[in-house]
Amino acid sequence: MPVLMTLMLLVTAQTAGSLxxxxxARNLPAPRDAQDxxxxxxxxxxxxxxxxxxxxxxxxxxxxxxxxxxxxxxDQATRAWRSATFSEPIGSVLTIGRNGAYLxxxxxxxxxxxxxxxxxxxxxxxxxxxxxxxxxxLDDGRVVFSRSMIHxxxxxxxxxxxxxxxxxxxxxLYPGPPVQNHRGGERIAGTDFWIERSLxxxxxxxxxxxxxxxxxxxxxxxxxxxxxxxxAQEERYAVTCDLAVSPPSCKxx
Numbered sequence: 001m002p003v004l005m006t007l008m009l010l011v012t013a014q015t016a017g018s019l020x021x022x023x024x025a026r027n028l029p030a031p032r033d034a035q036d037x038x039x040x041x042x043x044x045x046x047x048x049x050x051x052x053x054x055x056x057x058x059x060x061x062x063x064x065x066x067x068x069x070x071x072x073x074x075d076q077a078t079r080a081w082r083s084a085t086f087s088e089p090i091g092s093v094l095t096i097g098r099n100g101a102y103l104x105x106x107x108x109x110x111x112x113x114x115x116x117x118x119x120x121x122x123x124x125x126x127x128x129x130x131x132x133x134x135x136x137x138l139d140d141g142r143v144v145f146s147r148s149m150i151h152x153x154x155x156x157x158x159x160x161x162x163x164x165x166x167x168x169x170x171x172x173l174y175p176g177p178p179v180q181n182h183r184g185g186e187r188i189a190g191t192d193f194w195i196e197r198s199l200x201x202x203x204x205x206x207x208x209x210x211x212x213x214x215x216x217x218x219x220x221x222x223x224x225x226x227x228x229x230x231x232a233q234e235e236r237y238a239v240t241c242d243l244a245v246s247p248p249s250c251k252x253x
Contacts, residue, residue, distance in 0.1 A: 014044050019072070022046060022055055028074055031081040036070075043092035047103070051121075052076040056093040056105050066091065069117075071105070071124055084124035090115040097134055100141035102165050106133050112156060113148035118165060130163055130170060136202045136211060141166060142243070144173065144202055144211065150185070154228040155220050157186035157197040160213075160241075162248060173241055174199070174215070174250045194220045194228060199239075209244030215252060 020037035023030055026048060030037055036059060043066055044057030053074040058066045066089040073082050090107025094114070097104040098121060105117040116130040136144040147159040160173040175197075186195040200214040215237045220228040237252035 014046075017041055017044070019055065019057065026053060028053060029079075031072060031083065033081075033083070034072075042066075045093040045096050045105075047096035047098060049098060050076065051098065054096050054098075054103060056096055058089065069093075071119065073103075073121070073124060082122075082124050084119070084126075086117075086126065090117050090129075094133075097137060099137040099143055100165070102127060102141070104134050104137075104143065109148065110151040112151040116145060118163075127165060128163075128168055128170075130161075132161065135160070136204075138243070146199070147172075153185045154222055154226055155185050155194040155196045157195045158199045160199060160202070162243065171247065173248055174239060176250065188219070192221055193231060194222065196220050196228065202241075205240055207242075209242060211241050211243065213239055215239050 018038050018041055019034065020030065040060040041057040042060040044055060047054040054071070056069060056071045058069060061067060069086040069089050071084045071086070074080070075082070090105065091114070092108045093105055094108055095106045097106070101121050103119040103121045105119065107115040107117065109115065113131075114133045116132055116134065118127040118130065119125065120127055130145060132145040132147040134143050134145045138144065141164070143163045143165075145161055145163060147161050149156050149158070159175070161170055162173045163170040186197070187193065188195065196218045198216045202211045202213040204210070205212045216234060217237070218230055218234045219232040221231040223229055239250055239252045241248055241250040
């Protein structure tokens with residue numbers, strides 16, 4: 001199923017190394033308060049761009065469990081380090097993205113689900129934790145993300161959402177209401193049809209303030225073994241969403 005491959009294709013979190021080794025490879029100075037420079041780290045990811053360096057990692061413990069999430073950032077302009085520690089792990093850190101004044105740390109719960117930790121890029125303060133993974137960073141600071149799904153559900157219906165960090169609000173973008181229980185599967189009300197839906201990676205649209213993508217939809221029925229089987233032909237739609245209006249609206253053709 002195409003939607004299940006989305007997270008599998010993300011960059012895999014690195015599993016061996018140390019903070020000191022990562023800094024040495026980039027010729028970066030060590031933080032003065034770093035007590036874990038040479039300790040082994042695991043399930044980490046880095047961001048290295050023209051604004052600075054960010055690493056999110058766990059110490060590799062003997063029990064092979066992930067405990068405190070440690071985040072360190074180096075500001076290229078001020079040459080200053082900042083650090084933060086979070087007691088709640090988000091699973092392996094698959095990616096770190098930056099958009100405007102915020103960092104987006106993509107964790108891992110299953111191949112179809114991930115927590116998305118939003119941090120203030122300057123202070124590393126926690127802003128919010130979203131349920132899904134980012135698919136498009138917008139120039140105005142908003143982020144389009146795909147909501148998480150239960151990996152072993154009979155069907156998987158991908159849902160796009162929009163997050164605005166300026167007002168700390170998220171809203172479902174596509175499909176519009178009513179969406180029946182998107183986390184555990186989507187059923188057409190009053191029928192025995194379930195929906196299998198995958199979406200192509202969104203891109204900026206031809207008109208300012210819009211995004212475009214392709215939706216692939218198929219109606220399914222569950223057989224006596226609760227396995228989903230096609231109940232209709234696959235449908236494909238070209239979708240355009242206008243994000244310049246409130247609330248945002250999407251049209252398909």
